[in-house]
Amino acid sequence: MLEIVRMVQRLGLGVLALLAGIGPALAAEPKPWQLGFQEPASLVKLRIHDFHDFLLVIITLITIFVLALMVYICWKFRKSANPTPSKTAHNTTLEVLWTVIPVVILVVVAVPSFKLLYYGDRTPNPEMTLKVVGHQWYWSYEYPDLGEVKFDSNIVAAADLKPGQKRLLDVDQPVVLPINTNVRIQFASTDVMHSWFMPALGVQVYTTPGRLNEGWVNITKEGTYYGQCNQICGVNHGFMPIKVQALSKDAYAKWAEEAKKKFAQAPASINVAEIKR
Ligand SMILES: [Cu+2]
Numbered sequence: 542m543l544e545i546v547r548m549v550q551r552l553g554l555g556v557l558a559l560l561a562g563i564g565p566a567l568a569a570e571p572k573p574w575q576l577g578f579q580e581p582a583s584l585v586k587l588r589i590h591d592f593h594d595f596l597l598v599i600i601t602l603i604t605i606f607v608l609a610l611m612v613y614i615c616w617k618f619r620k621s622a623n624p625t626p627s628k629t630a631h632n633t634t635l636e637v638l639w640t641v642i643p644v645v646i647l648v649v650v651a652v653p654s655f656k657l658l659y660y661g662d663r664t665p666n667p668e669m670t671l672k673v674v675g676h677q678w679y680w681s682y683e684y685p686d687l688g689e690v691k692f693d694s695n696i697v698a699a700a701d702l703k704p705g706q707k708r709l710l711d712v713d714q715p716v717v718l719p720i721n722t723n724v725r726i727q728f729a730s731t732d733v734m735h736s737w738f739m740p741a742l743g744v745q746v747y748t749t750p751g752r753l754n755e756g757w758v759n760i761t762k763e764g765t766y767y768g769q770c771n772q773i774c775g776v777n778h779g780f781m782p783i784k785v786q787a788l789s790k791d792a793y794a795k796w797a798e799e800a801k802k803k804f805a806q807a808p809a810s811i812n813v814a815e816i817k818r
Pocket residue numbers: 675676734735736770771772773774778781
């Protein structure tokens with residue numbers, strides 16, 4: 542059944558991709574009439590997908606079982622077939638069973654759920670760090686491993702969109718990350734709470750003033766990934782999208798060299814002198 546669900550999902554995505562005239566491998570973004578998740582593109586998201594499919598099976602079985610019971614009861618104990626109803630009120634075996642079985646099901650769900658939660662929480666052997674800072678209303682990114690590389694990432698206004706750019710999703714300066722690398726991501730904010738939400742990468746972490754939050758990503762394939770702020774943060778909340786460009790390790794190394802020159806003079810995202818004034 543799982544296979545059928547996946548097949549239908551893929552078929553739907555494939556057809557949509559054909560209609561849109563793009564290859565399915567290109568980008569992860571919301572699609573018209575989309576059902577289900579975006580295609581997973583990180584180690585965490587792959588596990589989230591598997592966990593979702595596992596839960597779907599459990600939920601389906603429970604729903605079918607309860608529905609079957611109800612149909613059976615309605616039919617078996619209808620008035621014409623059962624004119625004098627039984628007065629039975631307790632059945633110890635049944636009561637123990639309908640308590641214990643749901644508890645067992647919950648434990649079966651909880652164990653992989655907690656495992657996944659902890660897996661997504663801490664970076665295993667981080668190879669590089671990205672710092673994400675939320676602002677009203679844009680993101681800025683810092684690459685501490687590259688020295689002073691810092692830049693802001695602003696939405697491309699609808700009037701300035703070039704052909705191929707996506708309304709409300711494209712930015713002037715995307716975050717660039719290498720694939721197959723454990724990237725530790727630290728999250729901070731300069732004003733209010735924001736949330737860095739990347740559906741295809743399985744990351745959704747709040748940026749909170751005065752706190753440093755952490756998440757991580759290991760992107761599995763090259764491509765362009767889109768996300769949005771999903772913590773209501775003010776009037777332009779809907780206009781601070783996220784664009785991640787995932788490059789091969791070599792291409793990323795080249796980009797990093799250029800970035801060191803290009804962004805060397807960028808201002809610090811938190812200017813202590815300015816705050817004091
Ligand atoms: Cu925000």
